[in-house]
Amino acid sequence: MTDDNKLRIVGVEEHFATRTLLDGPARALAADPARARTVEQLLDLGDDRLAAMDQAGVDIQVLSLVAPGVEPLEPAAAVEVAAEANDQLAAAIAAHPTRFAGMVTLPTRIRRPRSGSWSSGSGTGSWGP
Numbered sequence: 001m002t003d004d005n006k007l008r009i010v011g012v013e014e015h016f017a018t019r020t021l022l023d024g025p026a027r028a029l030a031a032d033p034a035r036a037r038t039v040e041q042l043l044d045l046g047d048d049r050l051a052a053m054d055q056a057g058v059d060i061q062v063l064s065l066v067a068p069g070v071e072p073l074e075p076a077a078a079v080e081v082a083a084e085a086n087d088q089l090a091a092a093i094a095a096h097p098t099r100f101a102g103m104v105t106l107p108t109r110i111r112r113p114r115s116g117s118w119s120s121g122s123g124t125g126s127w128g129p
Contacts, residue, residue, distance in 0.1 A: 008060060009057055009058050009059050009060075010058070010059065010060045010061075011053070011060070011062065013103070014061040014062060014063050015042060015063070015066040016042055016043070016044075016063050016064075016065065016085075016088070016089070016092075017029075017042035017065070017066045018065075018081070018084055018088055019043065020080075020081055021065065021069070021070075021081060021085065022039065022042075024073065024077075024081065025068045025069070025071075025073060025081075026066060029066070045088065045089075045091075045092035045100070046095075049061075050096065050099060053099065059099070060098070060099055060100070060101060061100055062100075062101045062102060062103065063089055063102040063103070064103040064105070065082075065085045065089075069105060070082045070085075070105055070108075070109075071108060071109065073109070075107060075109050075110045078108075078109055078110070081105075082104075082105040082106060082107045085105045086104050086105055089102040089104065089105075090102075
């Protein structure tokens, strides 16, 4: 089998966190000293995560924001936190396009976006109405 035909190992729905999320709706996770290493891993979208993927034989991770995500937030705050998470996700994918893919975070408490659909603006990964 050539490298072009190599079977790839994909980790689906691998989680990440932002500092803003950990300071807000996920603060219980961040405050638990027993989960300090987990929090560190959730915040990392760079070299340490890639090294762990290599060690585990994972070629690609499909990243998504860790629960509880933006669901507990009021709509305006949810849009801001989702935009920040999506920007970080887009930056990680842009930096490592063969290693990361992602699922965007949408502020689902908003009934209908003002524009009628969700968009990524100028392609930065910043989503919102």
